[in-house]
Amino acid sequence: MDKYDAIVVGSGPNGLAAAITLQQQGLQVLLLEAKDTVGGGMRTAELTLPGFHHDVCSAVHPMGAASPFLRSLSLHEFGLEYIHPEVLAAHPFGDGTAAALYQSLDLTASELGADGKAYRALFEPLVKSWSRIDTHILGPMLKIPSNPIALARFGLKSLQSGKQIAARFHTKEARGLWSGMVAHSMIPLEDLTSSAIGFVLTIAGHQGGWPIPKGGSQRIADALAGYFRSLGGTLQNHTHVRTLVDLPDAKAVLFDVSPRHLLRICGDSLSSFYRWQLKRHRYGMGVFKVDWALSEPVPFKSAVARKAGVVHLGGTFDEVAAGERQVWQGKYPDKPFVLFAQQSIFDDSRAPAGKHTGWAYCHVPNGSTKDMREAITDQVERFAPGFRDTILATHTFNTAEMEVYNPNYIGGDINGGVVNIAQLFNRPVLRFSPYRTSARGIYICSASTPPGGGVHGMSGYYAAKQALKDIFND
Template identity: 80%
Template sequence: MSAQSTYDAIVVGSGPNGLAAAITLQREGLQVLLLEARSTVGGGMRTAELTLPGFHHDVCSAVHPMGAASPFLRSLPLDEFGLEYVQPEVLAAHPFDDGAAAALYHSLDRTADGLGIDGGAYRRLFEPLVKQWPLIDTHILGPMLKIPEKPGALAAFGLKALQPGTRIAARFGAREARGLWAGIVAHSMLPLGALTSSAIGFVLTVAGHRSGWPIPKGGSQRIADGLAAYFRSLGGVIQTNVVVNTLNGLPEAKAVLFDVSPRQLLRICGDRLSSVYRWQLARHRYGMGVFKVDWALSEAVPFRAEAARRAGTVHLGGTLEEVARSERQVWKGQHPDSPFVLFAQQSVFDDSRAPAGQHTGWAYCHVPNGSTMDMTDAITNQVERFAPGFRDTILATHTFNTSEMESYNPNYIGGDINGGIVNIAQLFNRPALRFSPYRTSAKGIYICSASTPPGGGVHGMGGYYAAKQALNDLF
């Protein structure tokens, strides 16, 4: 393990939240040990040659609106440690079968202007939230059970965010705005008609208008490497290839913070936790899984819509009704023939991702939790639908089903990359109903993964808040 026998704190797991927790503690002058089971740090922030030599694919996360919006990540000098973001001109495009497309831009006005008859409704919906976001971002991206500093601004956001995505869509009359909204809401991994499904749609849209949907140059691994380098510069210690299955054998420390799922926490620390807390963790519900495809491509994807060719992210699913039907089918345990597909084309904006003149493609669709069905053809068909000739550009393909995703990252239970369903029941009691969601029932043991507020995404806020809780409790 470590030549040093004692530390002030140990962090288990080096995903964005684990790294954030370690940095937050180390910045306060503590001596922190960060342990990672794999050979490289990163969790969901990893890049690898999955298909052919020279083609660098983001293994999990790819585009980073939450990273750009994160108060914690923005506070760090990561540019001094090799992190450089690229901002696509079109943040997200939503193409239709006739070659038209709706587009999300950094500029709210440009986005609204492109939505025709729905431009005014779009401005009325989003402009107040974009202006008020700095007043509420730390609350939205943190524990919900606390007294807000700006209750009026928070209430204005909450009254919209708690609504079903389909109800918000009813404000729009044309397919463009309705489709664009549907694609963004579908990131929630909830049916579009479910309560709270709008929450992630609002967060991602507001984040886009404030700070974009950037792509890290060189791959998502650069975010992890930048965070790790900064942590080490503060005096922190990282050990990789260390699998923690029990608390026994760890160096002595006043606090241990776990960037793991509730299921893993039960396995590692179950005998230290109260029966009530164990019962709560065991009831934590996991949501839809993902089936992911990476391609090495001979050329850029020939999307019919110009906006899609210029977008970092492309949402493939057609009309709002089609997207809603697909997500509803997955929620019911079915596999859609025409799934909603989230597609990213990082190499269009970062030529370090592929050999000269060639490109990468990154995509996933939602599937029932734990599904092992091969969705490669269904996903490829959706890309081909909006980019005729796409199949002819494919040089090689790599896939992950939900089991393989969980094997790669044990936090992705059944392929759930959000750390659990973000529905109304688990919005406030994630992963257990406690005043502090980061503090477990055992003194000195904390959880800081995507299964704590604010949930999934590369933002580090769960780790930051868990570390602040440990500091308040113990140091």
């Protein structure tokens, strides 16, 4: 049997990042994946009709552009090409107007009219200081910062609720645009720390855009896997790890799995107190996802929305906030906040000539099996009259189906657990190193560890760095 220094279980962005980081140090690394393709949330498939290529989960990648780890790799040499829409995200309103996020902070501020000055005052200092604090924000929180003043400036703002930050704005455009960013947090917009993800996504947009991988998100996974193999790493698909005894001997094992699955796999190898902590990890809202094969581009009333990679469909700040609050309470809003992407507008490899794809999801209570396709379709139709007439075929995922697709999505939670004030510093447990478990040589590197969900690889990178320090004396 081959000898390995380290084993990584799960080939999502964090598992791949962990495997690469270890292999870069000259170790012999085995990466195990249960499915026939690598990727986790980075997969692309023909979900509706032949020739229509849909991103199964992640679609647009601001965190990929912002990730210090991913930026350090020459993934273009392994076939990864990013497309940068001019309009990163649009937020249309019922009257046909829309607010928009551009990579240019100046352009974004200038188009927000009366709130342009407030927008600039809020974001310009954060954008300028981002390169000095990005590795801290996108990593474990309990560590000594190298730039405490810049970090404090970000922290004092991001600890506030989205609603508190929205009070700085007066126009429906600025408030609406901000609501769409904050709603990615998957917690009520009135809750403390709900603004954190909104800040990160907006700053990331002004720094590196919200790029779309040409050919689909699977291309990111394939490029990372190619890079790993080029270093001499070993990748093995179709391998289900149910217990530790399924694994060959190694000095370190890193798990890109949820806390729930870590408990199942490692069992009594973990201390009773650590197991108790993992069991307390709280999962958040789920998602209901819809993919469409379309006969033509989505006929948004807003010209800006027709040019955007992402369109946030929810109306005013108050509408978005009310809908997200209802979902948090276990209810279903009639007009849910919908995150919509239209990759085929920019990438003609996604659909047959002249045809297009649509990608969307809304938040639902964790574990919900309610069919939200009509509510989502109605919300798109609200801002794009005639949308229904363009639909050729539809594919849906409820939360249970999302969890079958990726077992890390407990109850459909794509963030790996609630990112609220209660779990900001203890994700998945309160430890100086969130990646190190109670058992020597066993680590967790999934989105349930800092910095949380998104295609950035930073959880895997930091977990691997911890293993190198603990086990391999790096």
